[in-house]
Amino acid sequence: MARIDIENIRKTFGGVVALHDVSLAIPDGAFVILVGPSGCGKTTLLRLLAGLEAASAGTIAIDGRDVTALPARERDVAMVFQNYALYPHMSVRRNMSFALELKKIPRAEIERRVDATADILGIGALLDRRPRQLSGGQRQRVALGRAIVREPAVFLFDEPLSNLDAKLRTSMRSELIKLHKRLNATIVYVTHDQVEAMTMGEIVVVMKDGVLLQSGAPLDIYRDPVNLFVAEFIGSPAMNFLKGNFDAGRGEAVVAEGRGRLRLDPALAGSLAEGRRVELIFGVRPEHLLAAPPPSGASAIDGLVEVVEPLGAETVVEMSLGTQSLTARLKGDLLPATGSVLTLHVEPKSVFVFDPADGARLRAV
């Protein structure tokens, strides 16, 4: 258990900047998810925390102790690797006890801790096997056990579930959440999977191109993304983006060559009018598209139904609006015919507005 303070961390590889002055404060016991597309610097940040890479500038402190210059072995962190990184020549038991042996912990104590951890993870029967005699899921558990048994200050996870099949991934996800509750440990978890980010994280950190874009509670990020990239990355299916013009006089947006009219929140419309903004990008989440008009406004989008995916509980509809497209999540009892024209509606407060130049979110001032 520990808090982590990352201040202005910069990392360059040769001439390439992998991390641009990243700062982040992680409270004690938090489950933090670093998420972003590949190459965004999330794994580099994790390796810096582990001590496997040296920072080019900035400081990292664990529980107030500056560890920036300390080697990995003196940081009291444990890491679970994407490929598990088990010691192939050692038994499962030895894999788990190795770190404790290095710490010169008494034999009996090691035995006790390894057995207890193996019990938690349900790998007690595998202790005498070698890694290559285990399935992917079992190896994953051993890697987890090797970290847990150490009782470290911080757990680091590098895409630990990405090599598991979908079903196992889902069950491991809930197990990790339970494990976090039980251990009450600080966890930093890297993933490119926004579903993992949303479901597991207490704090989600969205990164892109070595820059920390936004950090906060998953739902806060979902409800209030700072820019177009975050809005698109968090949420599944992804947010729809429609190009259009803002009509200051009527306080609404005309999108997709007139196929849709979106009424905006009055406060937002006011600041857009004040800023004389015309050409903009309007974002609507698929789940905010409604089949019946809401009482609050006269927004309407007409689209040609291209694909209908009935999932039972809901129906995912893909529509085309001229050159643009739109995905909607409708109630399961709605089954529009392919090729028909469907009119959908949006609440004014559900419309996000972005600057087409840099993707920045435009808000009511």
Added chain:
Amino acid sequence: MTRSGAIPIDPSVRRFLWICILPVILFLVLVSLAPLVLALIDSLREMSLAAISRHGKFVGLQNFITVLSADSGLFGALLKTALFVLIVVPIEFALGLLIAMALNREFRSRRLWVTILLLPTMVAPVVVGLIWDFLLMPNYGLFTWVMNNFGWFQGRPVFSQPLSAFAAIAIIDVWEWTPFMMLFMLAGLLGLPREPIEAAEIDGASPWRVFWHIQLPLLRPIMIVALMFRAIDASKVFETIFVLTGGGPGTTTELISIYAYRTAFQNWELGDAAAICLLIGFFSLLAASIFFKLISRQPEKEAMADV
């Protein structure tokens, strides 16, 4: 990699495959199988040039009896060869591993260093012999001069004393072949998966412990191959010794291949030489199988399959 029985092969393809394989088969028959058969035949005949009248006569196992008799010198040569191998190979291995570890880091001039260090191994063994012959020449050799300045080997050349001659041969072999071990070990170290090493660092292992507990066990398979390779090669050492001492003084540096050479081309006992060569093959096989037995008895043998 399927067995030929698994997939039916078109006859024209089969013919083509035979044409492809044929040169290799021919080559092997000419340089390997035929000499072996000839040696086998010669080992059973009287081939001494000193006995013209009985030349070529079938004598059964007489040559083997002669060679295996206590006074023939075969066992002395075998013993010296074993001693030589047991001295030089471990030293070459340890030094090679040490240098490889030093080079197993990212630094700018690494390639240059590897190339420079590899030079002794790249030079032909005969040339190695000649280089050291010049360096250790009794009166004019550079090393002789240096050593004489320290008061060593004054008036008694290195190769004139049994102990110093054998030591010199061993040191030269170490000089020549340590780079080979270094290359093998460096390739092995560079080929190790990075994650277990990083995992060990995070688990709290110092560099020395990472090496001892992780890298060394993972290197096992390649270490065995390298040791095997060098042991076989060292037991066949010929050119350098031939150039430097020719087996002398006396028979001090008369390792098995020199002994076979002397029997064949100085004493012209060609039948005895053929018998010696077959016996060398037999003893090599014996040594190799003992070596394998020792390795496969190790408890950690399963680790080999993982890497």
